[in-house]
Amino acid sequence: MLNVKTILFCAFILGGISQLNAQEDTSNYEEDYSIYDNLDYVDEGTKSFASAKISGISPARLISVGYDFQGSYDISAGGIGAFGPQTARVNSTQGLRIGANIPVISKNSLIVQLGGQIWDVNYDFNDPNSLTHPMLSALSNNNLTTLGLNSTIFKPLNETNFILVQLASDMNGDFDLSNFQAFKYNTYSAAAIWGKRPSDYKQWGVGLSRTYRAGELNYIPIFLFNWTSPTSKWGTELLLPARGHIRYTLNRQNMLFFGFELEGNSYKFDEGGISMANNLFTPVDDLQIRRSELRVRFQWQRKLIGFVWIALEAGYRNNYSFNVDEVPGGQDFYRGFFGDQPLAIENSLTNPLYFNVSFNLVSP
Amino acid sequence: MNTKFKLMKNLKITLLFAFASLFSFGLFAQDEADLLIGVWEPSHGKAKVKIEKIGSKYYGKIVWLKEPNDPETGKPKVDKNNTDESMRSTPLRGYRILKDFEYTDKKTWTEGTIYDPENGSTYSSTIKMKDENTLDIRGYIGVSALGRTDVWKRLQMPSKKK
Numbered sequence: 001m002l003n004v005k006t007i008l009f010c011a012f013i014l015g016g017i018s019q020l021n022a023q024e025d026t027s028n029y030e031e032d033y034s035i036y037d038n039l040d041y042v043d044e045g046t047k048s049f050a051s052a053k054i055s056g057i058s059p060a061r062l063i064s065v066g067y068d069f070q071g072s073y074d075i076s077a078g079g080i081g082a083f084g085p086q087t088a089r090v091n092s093t094q095g096l097r098i099g100a101n102i103p104v105i106s107k108n109s110l111i112v113q114l115g116g117q118i119w120d121v122n123y124d125f126n127d128p129n130s131l132t133h134p135m136l137s138a139l140s141n142n143n144l145t146t147l148g149l150n151s152t153i154f155k156p157l158n159e160t161n162f163i164l165v166q167l168a169s170d171m172n173g174d175f176d177l178s179n180f181q182a183f184k185y186n187t188y189s190a191a192a193i194w195g196k197r198p199s200d201y202k203q204w205g206v207g208l209s210r211t212y213r214a215g216e217l218n219y220i221p222i223f224l225f226n227w228t229s230p231t232s233k234w235g236t237e238l239l240l241p242a243r244g245h246i247r248y249t250l251n252r253q254n255m256l257f258f259g260f261e262l263e264g265n266s267y268k269f270d271e272g273g274i275s276m277a278n279n280l281f282t283p284v285d286d287l288q289i290r291r292s293e294l295r296v297r298f299q300w301q302r303k304l305i306g307f308v309w310i311a312l313e314a315g316y317r318n319n320y321s322f323n324v325d326e327v328p329g330g331q332d333f334y335r336g337f338f339g340d341q342p343l344a345i346e347n348s349l350t351n352p353l354y355f356n357v358s359f360n361l362v363s364p
Numbered sequence: 365m366n367t368k369f370k371l372m373k374n375l376k377i378t379l380l381f382a383f384a385s386l387f388s389f390g391l392f393a394q395d396e397a398d399l400l401i402g403v404w405e406p407s408h409g410k411a412k413v414k415i416e417k418i419g420s421k422y423y424g425k426i427v428w429l430k431e432p433n434d435p436e437t438g439k440p441k442v443d444k445n446n447t448d449e450s451m452r453s454t455p456l457r458g459y460r461i462l463k464d465f466e467y468t469d470k471k472t473w474t475e476g477t478i479y480d481p482e483n484g485s486t487y488s489s490t491i492k493m494k495d496e497n498t499l500d501i502r503g504y505i506g507v508s509a510l511g512r513t514d515v516w517k518r519l520q521m522p523s524k525k526k
Contacts, residue, residue: 035522
């Protein structure tokens with residue numbers, strides 16, 4: 001006959017076994033680490049994949065909030081239609097730069113990141129009331145804004161080879177956030193790289209890109225080369241021709257860089273003034289500033305607290321392009337080296353010093 | 365009287381089964397939690413990590429390094445990137461990089477942290493077992509969305525030396 005004593009006895013035995021199991025401490029067995037030298041995977045079919053990073057590379061930014069400032073310089077705007085050329089002094093060009101890059105798929109066999117950015121460029125003219133050229137007036141009245149979405153896809157093919165794809169769409173122009181410009185004027189950029197990661201200290205790749213970094217639409221080959229010395233003190237982070245830096249690591253929370261970045265895009269601006277004036281001549285429509293600058297710079301990246309890093313950079317902003325093209329209906333064209341499409345306005349800029357500060361939440 | 369006796373007997377049998385089921389479930393959950401114990405290789409292949417159980421929590425220490433010596437000093441690698449200066453001479457081999465994981469359910473361990481010796485940062489972390497030989501280890505900052513998942517593969521347990 002079953003009674004309460006039997007039940008309690010069973011409970012005691014079972015409970016005791018459970019308790020013994022919970023208190024098992026396996027921390028002190030085996031300190032001879034040589035036994036771990038040659039261990040096979042339990043799953044024989046296990047595949048290894050190339051990592052997206054190399055040892056010693058600067059941390060990726062999940063969220064970034066920055067401020068960019070260029071010192072004074074001159075803009076010489078070329079004539080268009082009824083408007084003659086005009087040169088104007090810009091006291092400064094500055095603006096906020098906010099960006100985010102969030103991994104949405106993060107596996108050994110595939111990494112997909114989605115990102116977005118808002119960049120603002122404000123032109124502070126020395127004497128805005130004297131501006132008669134419609135492009136200069138447009139720049140004085142409205143900021144140039146970029147709203148962008150992008151995605152980065154890293155697909156390792158095996159232990160050493162990988163494919164890297166970057167896609168981006170940007171709305172660029174002198175619109176404001178309460179009155180967006182039409183999507184048909186968005187620019188679309190893409191890059192695809194096939195690469196190798198022969199060691200933890202080196203990765204390289206070659207590929208093709210469709211880019212607006214030179215201001216106007218371009219199709220160019222690209223070259224990736226990230227390298228870290230065995231001591232981790234020196235390294236390179238190159239994605240040519242877009243950017244290239246030499247890295248010196250003081251320690252893993254404190255790094256110095258020297259290099260350059262080619263930065264640019266194509267910005268639609270309000271050409272109302274030009275169109276009105278040109279009713280007497282020929283109508284112009286859908287003008288875009290092909291803005292591109294080569295920034296030669298020093299950069300200092302340092303961990304501030306927790307996962308927040310500060311990046312301070314200073315250098316020389318060298319104008320590469322500030323010309324204006326007519327892009328009717330946003331239907332862009334490729335001029336390349338041999339195209340003979342005429343420029344709508346031919347501009348030139350002198351070159352100032354600049355600095356940039358940003359606070360960044362860095363990725364694990 | 366006879367009916368009352370039968371009722372009592374049935375009640376005792378029911379209770380016995382209930383207790384037995386409860387403890388069996390406890391043991392089963394315990395077994396499932398301990399599936400985490402073993403030697404694992406992170407995706408970068410630069411280390412092997414042995415996960416063990418201390419008390420009711422799970423910890424993981426580096427037991428093997430692909431590059432055991434620091435190229436700069438020629439000596440065994442130490443935790444030189446640690447933000448705590450007093451830890452910078454601690455050898456990396458034997459270093460606990462996974463700490464305080466507790467089994468929740470559905471082959472998931474939470475409440476833990478993972479330390480990255482490459483940058484000296486410690487991240488919040490959860491572990492999910494995709495199958496008995498594969499772990500998804502996620503390190504994140506604050507919220508899980510701000511993080512990265514690494515896949516670790518189980519290695520054969522070494523035979524103990526006598």
